[in-house]
Amino acid sequence: MGGDGDRRLRRRGGGPRSLGRRLVWLLSVSGLVGALAITLLLAAIITPSFDTLEARGLTRDIARLHAEIEDSASDVEHDAHDLAVSGARPRLSPGEAMARIAPDGRWLAQAGDAAARVRLAGVLRDRSILRGPSGTTVTGGFAVSDGRLVAIGMVRPRGQGAALLLMRPVDPERWAGPIRATVRLVPAAAGTGVRDWSWRTVGVQLPLTGPDGRTVAVARFDLPRDMAMLGRRMLLLSAVGATLLLLGLLLVLRRAIARHVLDPLARVERHMQHVRLSSVLTPIDDDGRRDEIGALTTSLNAMLGQLRDLHERIEAQGFALGRSESAVAVMHNVRNALNPVSTILSRSTGARPGAERATLDRAVAELALPDLPPERRQRLAAFMAAALEADARDRARIAADAAAGRDALAHVLEVIGAQQAQAHERPPLEPCDIVELAARQASIVHYAPTASIALSLPAGPVMVRANRLLLSQLLANLIGNAVDAIVAGGMASGRISVTAGGDEARVTITIRDDGVGFAPGSEVALFRRGYSTRADRRGGLGLHWCANAMAAMEGTLDLRSAGHGLGAEAVLTLPRP
Template sequence: MRTRSRLASPASLGAKLVLIMTAVGIVGALGITLLLASIITPSFGQLETNAIAGHVERTRAALTEFQAKVESAVRDYGDWTASYDYMASPGATFERESFSSLAMSNIGVHGMAYVAPDGRIVIARWRDPASGAERPAMRAALLATIAGTDLPRVLAGRNSGGFYARVGTSVAAIGVAQVRRSDGSGTPRGYVLMARVISSKQISDLLQLGARIDLGATGDDEVVTPGSRMLSIAVPMIGADGHAVAATRFSVPRDVSRLGRRMLMLAVAGSTILLLLVLIALRRLIEQLVLRPLHRVESHMQRVSASGSLGLLEEEKRSDEIGSLGRSFNTMLRQLKDLREQIEVQSFDLGRSESAVAVMHNVRNALNPISTILSQGIAQAPPIDRATIDRAIAELAQDDMPPARRRKLSAFVAAAVHAQDDDRQATRRELGVGREALAHVLDIIGQQQKAAHERPTLEVCDVTDIIARNATIARYSQGVSIAFSYPADTRHVMANRVILSQVIGNLFGNAAESIVARGGGTGTIAVALREEADRVTIEIRDDGEGFSPDTAATLFQRGFSTRAHKSGGLGLHWCANSMNAME
């Protein structure tokens, strides 16, 4: 479960690899799609173009074949001696036999005409193929078509020819032939024309698909109009002047292009699925071969961080980079274990050295008041000179001493005795302070001996009493006049009394040094106590020279001191460690 949650994290290596593989898959799918599209689409486009060309050619062939049949029929009438004689001398017998409905039905034409070389119409008929009746309107349309057609140009030196023409509202295939004898001899005596109407049904039957004749088309080239599913193709039906008179229009399904699109979609889908399967397989392989071993290393590092035990990682017998990583990691753990053992030995030696130095530092602070008291006692002169007192007593022993003089001497001796008594009381008080300081020194030494074997013992202490005792001692520490202020109410805390007293004494000593460094001979030290939940906070303020805020972060580091002329820097460092030891 943890591995999956890490894989889902955007910042994890697994998530990044998944994103990279997804991006590669998308780019690969797009690349494959473009590649297949560039290959399949043009190929099937060319196939569709070829299919269109085939439809056009087949339509042209059908139109040509339809026209050729009419031309073949008219050629039989043109190379016929009976027609040749008829053009020389038109007669009813030929017209009745050759222009009858049966004859026209047999040759499959709707209209016929004989035209003299000068363009004169010798005979023209248009009969309905079903009923055989004359159709004057279509005959007139045929005559108009003949009048507007340059027949010699149509033949172009040949014996016969053909074209398509608009006859009324219909389109007909027109066949033209010169009238000659059956053996082809003789000067042509005119032209014979035959017309066969072509309908949409006929062209559909010829093409085997749905087609229609578009009378509105005017272009001389085929027109292909593509649609989404169908292709509309228009093939021109060329007239006598070489221009289109109509067009055969039909629609064919775009089977080739649809097949191409389907093949493209299938190819893209297949390649995408294959690429997806490859990516899934790669992801599983990466997870098994890379991510899981890395997760094992990470989990082991977390266990080492949580427990502090530098146990070795269970190595996998692999010869690749992951196996090398595990071996290097275990080598690092062995080196760290050796270094930690060395540091522990060095820390033990350093701790003993620092502890001894800290004890000497605290002893020195505790002996400072004793030194000050002794120095003041030695340097202080007696309040009354002893020789003066002796002379006054000697004079008082004389019997002839005047009463006034005796009273003065008696008052002087009494004052001297009182002054000596006051001096003796002050000396006793100072010696009492010195005794307390000396007892404090003995407590420090005893506590150090006890701390060498066990952790400091905590007990209920009156922190106000400890502050008062240290304030009394601190007044004599630097030979300056220091005014102390602190709460008088009792505050009990759980602490080691001796260690807490040393910490407060150290802080008072530092405050006194700061006042001396400022100059002026006097100063104040104020102590405030603040209870917060289950703790008591002690705040000590002085009006000494202070320190720069930039040094606040290094105050409790070993060796740091704000006194450039002094060596050491163990006081605050020891205080911080001692307070932490009582947690």
């Protein structure tokens, strides 16, 4: 179909989804049905008429053939009568023969060339020819001698005189000359009448009788069916002409549809694609049309204007909402980073010293006595050594807790600083070792409040392309959720494992825990903002933020669980560096 609109619609989709193809299909089917209907109508009108004309022509041709056959026989019969009456010496053409035959069958005289006399002798071997119909003096008919058809005329005297017999060869092709039929002789047993019909000819078989009235042979004529062929040609030409006319009308209609319907629709589609790609809600040029396409364009322009106003309002609202949601997400990540600090402070506040200061002072004073028994001195020395060892352990633990707290506070400051620096930018991606970043979150596992949890990591580095800070926060969220799931299950101990896999293009990291898990089918709800599985409904922001962070780093995040009490796993997919 001509026009850019139809080409555009063909590119957009195939089959029923494409308006252009659907219209082409409907028009093609309509044209096919119309051509078939016209052909059937013409066949219903033309075929019976030409069948009638053919039947009349066949009757006329058969009558003409009968007349030609009778004329051939009667000509010989008349010539024989003339010879018998005149008694003159006959003038015979080549192939003709004449004989006078006595009543007892003897030849009294004969004339003609040698071949003709031999053929005549072959005819007279059948004595029934000499009898003829009773009461007649002049008879005629046909005979077959030596494979050739001959016409016979015979004159019998009323008394006992000799009969005169004249034989003349007959060419059957002469009978069919005017009607352009082919003719051949067939045995008398083949039957007569209209025998068979073919596409181009009809077979007619006419009897050839002898002087005695018996059928000696049958002439088969293959008459051309000129009238039927003419009718078929007229039907074909009429059908082709009507089909071509209908095809021309359909092509004009298709071009008109393409120009006045499909091209404007394609222009509207291109404009909407431009709006979708550029996000600029510009109106469509309607070309001043006042038809249905113009009404559609006016409605779309009104809708685009409303969308532009709504877009401006949403942008204003989205800016305030984005700032609020970003602040909430930052506070959620800061809270996760401060959890180890809270645990460290709680444990440090509730810890008791290994020995009371007064007890140590008394032990030191007693050791200073010169008269202290050796056994007592030995026990006091052992007590002081144990106290000093416990104090060293406490100091080492406090130093380790201080280092963990310092790292956690540094991570908090990094989160806050990165949020301020990249508040309106896409996070930069760089090669990151996910094993190193996961190991930095070990303090979350180590300082779990009520359970002893083991964390296993891959043996070597696993490099991915991501934002280091976002990936670190994301791992902190996911490992923290795994710790919460184990603690919520009331178990004294648990296990969190981090494994890596993937292919040449992407890395798959799986974080498994043996916590409470969740119901299968609720994975989508877990990513919804504000949704939480905790009993106190606290949180509901971590997984929502994690999913957005993974999308920003060109990755994906999936959650899986076999059911409650069967643990869960978080599957991260990130590109390789």
